[in-house]
Amino acid sequence: AVASLNEYLLAKGQRRKVSIISRSAAIRNLHDIMILLGLGADALNPYLLWEVAADFADEDHSWQQVMSNTIQVLQKGMEKVMSTMGIHELGGYGRIFSAIGLSAELVEIFQTTSFCSSKKSGLTFTQLEEMGRHRYARATGGEKQKIHREPPRNPKVGKVLRQAALGSSDYLTMGRELEQAALEMPTGIRHLLDFRNKSPKRKLRLEEVNISVGGHAMPLLIAAMSFGSQGENSFRTYAGAAKAANIICINGEGGEIPDMLGQYRTNRGQQIASGRFGVSMEFLNSADFLEIKIGQGAKPGEGGHLPGSKVTAMVAAARHCKTGTTLISPANHHDIYSIEDLAQIITELKTANPTARVSVKIPVTSGVGTIAVGIAKAGADIVNLSGFEGGTGAAREHAKRHVGLPVEIGVFHAHHALLEAGLRAEVEIWADGGIRSGADVLKMILLGANRVGLGTAALMGIGCISCRRCHLDRCPRGISTQLGTSIEAEARGVKGFRPRDITVEVENLARMLNAIGDEIRHHLAEMSQKRLQDLVGRTDLLVQNRMNNRLDV
Ligand code: SF4
Structure with missing residues (x-):
């Protein structure tokens, strides 16, 4: 709705006269927020997110404090995304994203680069509706469930x-x-x-x-x-x-x-x-x-x-x-x-x-294809994607x-762009x-x-x-840490330290x-x-x- 309304108002020359405010329970995280802002929303009201956050208030943490923390975290996140893209003001943030596997009907609305999409495959409105109904059924089912469960990464690998x-x-x-x-x-x-x-x-x-x-x-x-x-x-x-x-x-x-x-x-x-x-x-x-x-x-x-x-x-x-x-x-x-x-x-x-x-x-x-050609023209011997x-x-x-795109997309496009430019034999x-x-x-x-x-x-x-503690300098296997001995590790609270x-x-x-x-x-x-x-x-x-x-x- 945000993308369509934004386009319609633009086409009618009315976009600057009104603001678009999106009120939705489907806005659940920073990514949802940045996508909606990129598609044209001026302000957002993620009311369910606020409700869920407020539920965390207890005797030690007032709801005012909880809400203030939530807003601060989201603000920092938004600033991080924009600064990563080199954008100083929210007004300058636009559709700088691409998608993978959207159906043709969604690509047309979002007007963003989409990979691995075609008329016969991709995420459709019907599937989005089904997903929304499924989420609603879970949320109102009475059974206590985690809002988001991150699938384990490479559990067996x-x-x-x-x-x-x-x-x-x-x-x-x-x-x-x-x-x-x-x-x-x-x-x-x-x-x-x-x-x-x-x-x-x-x-x-x-x-x-x-x-x-x-x-x-x-x-x-x-x-x-x-x-x-x-x-x-x-x-x-x-x-x-x-x-x-x-x-x-x-x-x-x-x-x-x-x-x-x-x-x-x-x-x-x-x-x-x-x-x-x-x-x-x-x-x-x-x-x-x-x-x-x-x-x-x-x-x-x-x-x-x-x-x-x-x-x-x-x-x-x-x-x-x-x-x-x-x-x-x-x-x-x-x-x-x-x-x-x-x-x-x-x-x-x-x-x-x-x-x-x-x-x-x-x-x-x-x-990435154009960039790969530029790198080859600059005299590099290897393009590493x-x-x-x-x-x-x-x-x-x-x-x-x-953030980022799969390496398969990069390799395919870089290979073909270099072939077309007659530079493929010059670089690995x-x-x-x-x-x-x-x-x-x-x-x-x-x-x-x-x-x-x-x-x-x-x-x-x-x-x-795969315990994902690399950034803490407390790797229990001594791989991503500067801890050298079990005594040092114990002093840091690392249990079962087994250096390589x-x-x-x-x-x-x-x-x-x-x-x-x-x-x-x-x-x-x-x-x-x-x-x-x-x-x-x-x-x-x-x-x-x-x-x-x-x-x-
Ligand atoms: S490198 Fe160490 S800290 Fe990082 S995920 Fe592996 S075991 Fe955990």
Whole structure:
């Protein structure tokens, strides 16, 4: 109603004469509020939200206090969304969102970019009405129920990957169980796709299948995680396992531990992000890959934040700063506002390290194809696309749930835009965002990627239990914390602290990476395909077999 009325008033030239106020029980969270404001509402009355909030008042908390807190939280949220988009005033906030899987009738009303939509599939008015009735029935049913229940993230995936890492299951079991998890709870567009021309009667032997790329054994990389956000042991483990499996490991912005500089050259990528922490000539010359991070799929438009508690003496030394200081990486690079600026930085990096291949990492947003072409024209060797599914437990929940686009959309559009511009052969496409199995990797390559990054999956390989306490510096497995000993952990109130042993976990993680490699080989063997890099962009080898009425992939 808001979108239609806004358009109608605009068409009649009357929009500035009236305000649109939306009063609705369906406005339940920050996302609903921002969407309605973007569609044209000037003010909102989420009366049910107010009622539910007021119900939290008790003897210790007056309703005035509860309401004031609720309003403040929503205000802060609105300011955060707008500042992330670089918007100063609410008046300047418009339809800067895109959708996935809306039916044609809704696309017409919202007039926003919509992916995977068609005349035969997508969310319809009828379904919206059904959902509304269902919610109403639950709310008035008398039975006490949670207003919102967040589905558990990857409930089985962590265990399956850890089993493969420990060698308790082989690549076939791992692949089968991950496939089952994807069927039960699809978390990405790729989980609606199957491989064509697959025969369970394997036609090739695994050794006959070549999945190497550019001197590396597999098309995998460990996506950027910084020293600081990660503890010393896990940070060293990622680099060691990548070397053992002969793939690339990107060091997220945060400098390098001095004794690691140059130890992993062909398997190392050093990241340069907006804070430029730890960047020096030695740092730039310690790896064959340099990555300019423009943004990250799990939190596009946001920078980084390392709380002072995590800035130990060692982290501070790697980052060239003072111990205990909270470190902020700004949302944007203050010297990159155009493709020309980007070209300048790429030239500078190549001047510093003439043999390095330069990657530019961007979050997937609408218009990603055009951006990818711009990056290629700026002289980058790699376009690294980061989808919204990625992000460790440290990313904000609102960002993880509502911001960014799936990596599949980014890879497909970037691949085709680069092909059309005649630049595809000049650059590699890398992709990450929630990737966890060999099947996931292969699907990304069939959509147009050359290599695929694992972030959370690597954490799971070394024993992450998905407790989402990464931002608290209280990781019970010693992965995303600077706590080093059980005594330190106990003093911080962390129970059952079990830090990782570097030598053991390097072996475990390398085993898991190799299992993923074998799973890719297995799928290719069943498809009678000998060389993986020949299949980049071969979407004809994919078929959509599920949820065809919801998304048109
Ligand atoms: S175990 Fe918990 S705190 Fe540690 S990395 Fe995993 S999710 Fe983060």
